[in-house]
Amino acid sequence: MNLVPHLPALQVVVPLIAAPLTVLLRRRSVAFVVALLASWVALAISIALWLQVAHSGTITYAIGSWPAPWGIEYRVDRLNSFLLVLVSAIAALVLPYSRASIEAEVPPQQHYLFYTMFVLCLTGLLGIAITGDAFNVFVFLEISSLSAYVLIALGRDRRALFAAYQYLLMGSIGATFLVIGIGLLYLMTGTLNLADMGQRISNVQGTRPVLAALAFITVGVSLKLALFPLHQWLPNAYTFAPSAVSAFLAATATKVAVYVLLRFYFTVFGESAVFAKLPMEQMMLVLALAGMFAASTIAIFQTDLKRLFAYSSVAQIGYIILGLSFDSVSGLTASIVHLFNHGITKGAIYMLLGCVAVGMGGTSLARVQGLGKRMPLTSFGIVIGGLSLMGVPGTAGFISKWYLLLAALEKGQWWLVFLIVLSSLLAAAYVWRFVEAAYFREPRKDTADVAATPWLMSVPTAILVIAIVYFGLDTSFTIGTAADAATALMGGRR
Amino acid sequence: MIGTTTSMTLGGHFTYFITVFLMVAGLFIVISRSNLIKKLVGLGIFQTSVYLLYIAPAKLIGGTAPILSDTFTVYSNPLPHVLILTAIVVGVATLALGLALVVRIRESYDSIEEDEILELDSHTQDHGKTT
Numbered sequence: 001m002n003l004v005p006h007l008p009a010l011q012v013v014v015p016l017i018a019a020p021l022t023v024l025l026r027r028r029s030v031a032f033v034v035a036l037l038a039s040w041v042a043l044a045i046s047i048a049l050w051l052q053v054a055h056s057g058t059i060t061y062a063i064g065s066w067p068a069p070w071g072i073e074y075r076v077d078r079l080n081s082f083l084l085v086l087v088s089a090i091a092a093l094v095l096p097y098s099r100a101s102i103e104a105e106v107p108p109q110q111h112y113l114f115y116t117m118f119v120l121c122l123t124g125l126l127g128i129a130i131t132g133d134a135f136n137v138f139v140f141l142e143i144s145s146l147s148a149y150v151l152i153a154l155g156r157d158r159r160a161l162f163a164a165y166q167y168l169l170m171g172s173i174g175a176t177f178l179v180i181g182i183g184l185l186y187l188m189t190g191t192l193n194l195a196d197m198g199q200r201i202s203n204v205q206g207t208r209p210v211l212a213a214l215a216f217i218t219v220g221v222s223l224k225l226a227l228f229p230l231h232q233w234l235p236n237a238y239t240f241a242p243s244a245v246s247a248f249l250a251a252t253a254t255k256v257a258v259y260v261l262l263r264f265y266f267t268v269f270g271e272s273a274v275f276a277k278l279p280m281e282q283m284m285l286v287l288a289l290a291g292m293f294a295a296s297t298i299a300i301f302q303t304d305l306k307r308l309f310a311y312s313s314v315a316q317i318g319y320i321i322l323g324l325s326f327d328s329v330s331g332l333t334a335s336i337v338h339l340f341n342h343g344i345t346k347g348a349i350y351m352l353l354g355c356v357a358v359g360m361g362g363t364s365l366a367r368v369q370g371l372g373k374r375m376p377l378t379s380f381g382i383v384i385g386g387l388s389l390m391g392v393p394g395t396a397g398f399i400s401k402w403y404l405l406l407a408a409l410e411k412g413q414w415w416l417v418f419l420i421v422l423s424s425l426l427a428a429a430y431v432w433r434f435v436e437a438a439y440f441r442e443p444r445k446d447t448a449d450v451a452a453t454p455w456l457m458s459v460p461t462a463i464l465v466i467a468i469v470y471f472g473l474d475t476s477f478t479i480g481t482a483a484d485a486a487t488a489l490m491g492g493r494r
Numbered sequence: 495m496i497g498t499t500t501s502m503t504l505g506g507h508f509t510y511f512i513t514v515f516l517m518v519a520g521l522f523i524v525i526s527r528s529n530l531i532k533k534l535v536g537l538g539i540f541q542t543s544v545y546l547l548y549i550a551p552a553k554l555i556g557g558t559a560p561i562l563s564d565t566f567t568v569y570s571n572p573l574p575h576v577l578i579l580t581a582i583v584v585g586v587a588t589l590a591l592g593l594a595l596v597v598r599i600r601e602s603y604d605s606i607e608e609d610e611i612l613e614l615d616s617h618t619q620d621h622g623k624t625t
């Protein structure tokens with residue numbers, strides 16, 4: 001049997017089948033192996049799909065052989081093959097990491113359930129990325145969200161429970177807004193296939209239900225991607241979740257939500273409709289800038305590193321939306337590259353913070369004093385991640401910021417260039433808070449005997465930190481794919 | 495099943511009025527109540543209103559399932575019905591998980607009032623995080 005034509009389905013089905021298996025097998029070491037294999041197979045499939053798309057163009061797959069507008073279609077193009085690689089790569093690295101990491105943070109009898117939820121979350125995120133069906137997006141969004149709520153609630157602190165509850169409320173409201181939007185679109189176009197919808201919508205373009213759908217989808221997805229004023233759920237969720245969960249969600253969940261927004265804007269509504277009928281450009285610009293500055297400023301005053309970098313995530317989402325607001329190919333390229341670069345940067349930082357939590361017994365700034373002496377490599381890794389957040393040359397963050405600056409220049413908006421640089425200085429300020437504590441303070445006595453980082457944690461973390469530097473130097477994969485994807489999205493100009 | 499008539503404007507839009515009323519009422523409860531269970535009730539109402547948004551336009555009075563037969567000529571659109579079956583399952587799962595979280599919150603905070611929990615949390619800044 002030739003499996004190659006079925007790769008798009010297997011991408012989702014493999015982790016989906018692994019989830020009940022981990023429950024049935026129960027033994028945590030067996031569950032770990034099953035989940036690990038599933039995530040590695042998913043990574044292999046996503047790389048195969050990426051190569052196939054790069055080589056021979058968009059792949060479509062009809063689920064159950066029902067042809068496209070009626071059946072559910074999986075559609076892999078440049079944009080989502082890129083995202084699939086990001087999500088499955090992060091999962092493949094975080095899973096081995098989680099084995100040692102949750103040892104200290106989750107009661108042992110719940111470990112197998114942790115793996116179940118983890119692969120379910122992976123299934124949901126991969127499903128959102130790969131599907132070409134509007135309602136399917138919602139279903140996968142809920143699969144990933146529901147499992148994410150559980151993963152966050154597994155945190156040791158009781159505040160994790162309340163953080164998960166708040167995320168559940170806001171996430172469900174966001175998802176319901178998305179369904180309302182999809183429902184209105186379905187009423188107007190009579191189809192659920194995203195590409196088909198994009199074609200049929202031209203007949204009803206500009207009618208009130210379509211504009212209402214645009215508004216509902218924008219707000220709903222913005223809740224999910226934590227666009228600035230809708231980000232309240234994010235800091236608590238990232239702070240109190242187990243380290244492995246913070247790393248996985250920070251690197252993937254919001255990025256996949258950004259993808260959903262891009263997909264609806266460019267494939268369904270059509271770029272001209274989104275930006276011409278409503279003042280979306282100005283609105284997104286204002287919200288992006290507000291996020292970049294407000295969240296970065298809040299980050300400077302945090303006393304816990306996990307929370308500090310959570311606010312930094314909100315600010316970085318601002319950069320992604322800023323690129324989108326330019327409504328140009330170069331702006332979109334910057335957004336898509338930043339999706340990836342910020343994903344690996346934040347993933348690496350949260351994994352490093354997990355190592356710190358194991359070694360130093362916590363991640364508050366008071367506790368990590370003298371980290372540079374106690375855990376020199378981990379501390380150095382966080383600095384590299386911080387440099388990438390600032391956008392220092394030689395790190396991945398520089399590449400996306402460079403393209404963002406180019407896009408701003410292309411629009412002739414010098415003041416934006418100034419603002420982008422200024423917000424990078426704010427990033428420098430919050431990263432400095434860590435540097436100051438780690439390198440210029442004497443270590444605390446009670447952290448004298450730091451626990452060694454287990455190799456299962458340090459190796460995946462190191463790979464991701466090296467990736468930050470690698471993608472800062474060699475951009476053929478990231479920029480190449482993102483530029484193609486952006487051109488394809490904007491090619492849908494009507 | 496909720497019927498729709500397209501003949502009269504007010505009657506024809508009747509279901510939409512109900513849908514929007516439920517939608518806004520649900521969202522209002524989520525935002526305005528401090529009790530965690532009541533918030534979930536509001537969320538449930540909000541989600542249920544969407545079921546109506548999908549089902550009402552898809553259902554024709556006297557319409558049957560699309561069966562190829564001479565005796566039936568009026569069909570309801572089955573697709574929204576099926577979609578909403580899925581959405582109901584999602585809604586049940588969300589509610590179940592939400593209630594489970596509330597049970598755990600009650601066990602550890604001994605309260606299900608949001609303001610009391612936030613009050614308790616403000617005292618435990620930077621504690622409990624580390625053990």
